[in-house]
Amino acid sequence: MSTAERTRGPGVAEAEAVAAGVTDPEMPMLTLLDLGVLREVVVEEHPAGTAGTVVTVALTPTYSGCPAMATMRDDLVRALTEAGFDEVRVQVRLSPPWTSDWITPRGRAALREHRISPPAAVEARPAGPVPLRLGATRRELACPRCGSDGPELTSEYGPTACTALYRCTACGEPFEHVKEI
Amino acid sequence: MNQHTSQHESVYDGLVEDHGDVSGQWAFGTSFEDPLAGVDTTMPEGVDGADLAAYCLGLGDDALVLSHRLSQWCSRAPDLEDDIAIANIALDLLGQAxxxxxRAAAADPAVVPVLPEGSPAPDEDRLAFFREAGELRCTRLVELEHGDFAHLVVRLLLFSTARLALLHRLAGTRDPVLAAIGAKGATEVTYHRDYAARWVVTLARGTEESRRRLLAALDELAPWHPEQLDTHPVATRLAESGAGVDPAATAEEVEGVLAQVLEEARCPWPEAPRRGGVRGRTGRDGMHTEALGRLLAEMQVVARAHPLGRW
Structure with a gap:
């Protein structure tokens, strides 16, 4: 798994495969691995105080208030328990913070296929104060339906915290764009 | 519909099935889950737990109270896009809160209100729903009653400009938990500030009526702004130990950004003097306006009626 920082233990390949297959509740075309929130899977046999195989999964939330975190945790616990692991622990990892750059190429392709515009690379921010942007955020986007350039921004916030709303000026398609963060 | 639905027979099954340790959810929080599960909350050496807790309560209460104020706008914004934007900003702030x-509860468990034995309420919900107004540490700007949409965007501009300057500096401080919250929150609040700044400029340069309203909101709220940048003994001590940032140290940046927005909006900064404290005490000392009591009465009433509530 490319984004995980560290994996170890027997059965880890299976645990990783199961965890990596769990999907995001709000953008179900993305797995947690493709979204980049799945940071680590560790499998331990009989760690202190336990009788069986314990899987610990580390997640990094996309946004501080992401309401999908509890569902992700429940889905991970369910999937790994059904795969035969005795105990599943889901931990929060706050640092480093999630960035849309962690969405994998496969995840970007899946977004495009479902007519959601994937995020561009996040611009490196110079040290010091965060510069004010008084103009509308400029993004070089193509309509995920017809491919035309120059869609117009309708809102910097969409139905989920991580998306903005656009409308294609050529075909009229309204679509979501996953914001760069 | 999606993978989530197909994993459960119905989207509601997950609410009633026995999940072992995740069953019996506390009724009023966002979910029965420790937002810091697995995070090392050990205090860094030389940092006082009570000070760190008080500092986190201040920043957390700011976010909690403004989040509640913004959520009261749900379905009342001028258009659907802004309604969604405001709700999203409220959600980000609730997450930060x-x-x-x-973090405050882990740094100093003594700050957490004691509930009847058997209450499933997690610490952060006890802090949100079971403290009196005088125990909250938010600045008074965030608690003030609503005005119109101009009032909303001016308050959001003043708040998020000060908060962003603080959060991005916190990213470099010594408590790894607070530093991580700062780094994450800064990316979110950047969007909030820029959203508010664009609306301030739009209203100020829009129609005669929108400009009149914008200037009125600025007149009303500007006197409450300086309190956000006040230094406080807690902030001073934490800054000295490297685990906090003194808001006074951000003043130049904050005023610079606000001046930039107001210049673009062709608005002067109001001349009215700042709002003083009561015998020197302000929001960070638990001295609030009457508006906070009314806000908490609404926000806390159900939780307080059912301290043992489960669903």
Whole structure:
């Protein structure tokens, strides 16, 4: 798994495969691995105080208030328990913070296929104060339906915290764009 | 519909099935889950737990109270896009509040209200729903009653400009938990500030009526702004130990950004003097306006009626 920082233990390949297959509740075309929130899977046999195989999964939330975190945790616990692991622990990892750059190429392709515009690379921010942007955020986007350039921004916030709303000026398609963060 | 639905027979099954340790959910929080699960909350050497808790309560209460104020706008914004934007901003702030209140509870468990035995309420919810107004540490700007949409965007501009300057500096401080909350929150609040700044400029340069309203909101709220940048003994001590940032140290940046927005909006900064404290005490000392009591009465009433509530 490319984004995980560290994996170890027997059965880890299976645990990783199961965890990596769990999907995001709000953008179900993305797995947690493709979204980049799945940071680590560790499998331990009989760690202190336990009788069986314990899987610990580390997640990094996309946004501080992401309401999908509890569902992700429940889905991970369910999937790994059904795969035969005795105990599943889901931990929060706050640092480093999630960035849309962690969405994998496969995840970007899946977004495009479902007519959601994937995020561009996040611009490196110079040290010091965060510069004010008084103009509308400029993004070089193509309509995920017809491919035309120059869609117009309708809102910097969409139905989920991580998306903005656009409308294609050529075909009229309204679509979501996953914001760069 | 989606993978989530197909994993459960119905989207509601997950609410009633026995999940072992995740069953019996506390009724009023966002979910029965520690937002800092697995995060090392050990205090860094030389940092006072009570000070760190008080500091986190201040920043957490700011986010909690403004989040509640913004959520009261749901379905009342001028258009659907802005309604969604405001709700999203409220959600970001609620998330920051959860993390900060949880950090405060871990740094100093004595700050957490005691509930009847058997209450499933997690620490951050005890702090949010079971403290009196005088125990909250938010600045008074965030608690003030609503005005119109101009009032909303001016308050959001003043708040998020000060908060962003603080959060991005916190990213470099010594408590790894607070530093992580700062780094994450800064990326979110950047969007909030820029959203508010664009609306301030739009209203100020829009029609005669929109400009009149914008200037009125600025007149009303500007006197409450300086309190956000006040230094406080807690902030001073934490800054000295490297685990906090003194808001006074951000003043130049904050005023610079606000001046930039107001110049673009062709608005002067109001001349009215700042709002003083009561015998020197302001929001960070638990001295609030009457508006906070009314806000908490609404926000806390159900939780307080059912301290043992489960669903």
């Amino acid at each position: 959860r993390l900060l209140l949880a």
